[in-house]
Amino acid sequence: MFKILLIEDDLSLYNEIQERLAQWSYDVYGINDFSRVMKEFTEVNPDLVIIDIQLPKFDGFHWCRKIRSHSKVPIIFLSSRDHPTDMVMAMQLGADDFVQKPFHFEVLIAKVQAVLRRVYNYSMEQQVMIKVWNNATVDYVKGTVQHRSGTIELTKNEIHILKVLLEHTNQIVSREELIKRLWDDERFVSDNTLTVNVNRLRKRLEEIGLGKYIETKVGQGYMAIEEDINE
Known part of the structure; x- marks a missing residue:
């Protein structure tokens, strides 16, 4: 219960x-x-x-x-x-x-x-799941992103948004798909709620130099950029 x-x-x-x-x-x-x-x-x-x-x-x-x-x-x-x-x-x-x-x-x-x-x-469902993204380690279970400049903790919404975007790196994820994945029933979600959550995620990522890798595609959705780098 x-x-x-x-x-x-x-x-x-x-x-x-x-x-x-x-x-x-x-x-x-x-x-x-x-x-x-x-x-x-x-x-x-x-x-x-x-x-x-x-x-x-x-x-x-x-x-x-x-x-x-x-x-x-x-x-x-x-x-x-x-x-x-x-x-x-x-x-x-x-x-x-x-x-x-x-x-x-x-x-x-x-x-x-x-x-x-x-x-x-x-x-x-996610017992041991870690994603390496632009030399950062994203731990979906702990809700953390670790980069050489530091570690940040994300809220449940933020880590879930990031997870959905990282499932489709360098591809546009529509706003409708994100809303569906986040809230299951889009009838009860305002469009502004998603905007606020993504902006908050980007701001947190900026603290460790990763904010630029979440791009807004006007009229389409959002994209997580993954560079081909080995620094």
Whole structure:
């Protein structure tokens, strides 16, 4: 049974989400003290976090930063605010998905299932998988990229995007294919979500000198470039 930490201060909404998720055999935990979210996060050790943006004490962005500094656990944001910048901020902080309130519970369930399937089925299937790419070592299991200039850790979304692109080096992977591979059901994904994730991946790769090897092909998709080098 997957454990889900639901960080939501609206008690009626919390109860409804908990009831719906319980129908799918998910074990849902809430927060008792919103000033000690990280303590309760550590105690629960969840497989997935669903977090609202507007919370007492500190907002969801604050707690997302805290969680990401300690864990790669998948995170889904909830928001009643109709600001595109909220979704961009959530994705830049390492969130895996974003749900706008009010929402249909079927959509939330579909997103939860897609994220859990992508993260944990992928992790179980890929026991020992390493790819050498432009003199860098990409470890799909650990979620790391090691280059002579250093090592970076990627989120689940970032490493999965990179894996799909590296399966087709020097070939264009369409946006539609990436969305399908990442979220399984493209009906529940905005085009902007993919853009934010790829841009975030490229920015991380730039830290070790590899950002230039992920190219955007306008109107087509993305390409991972692999040079024929032996440095």
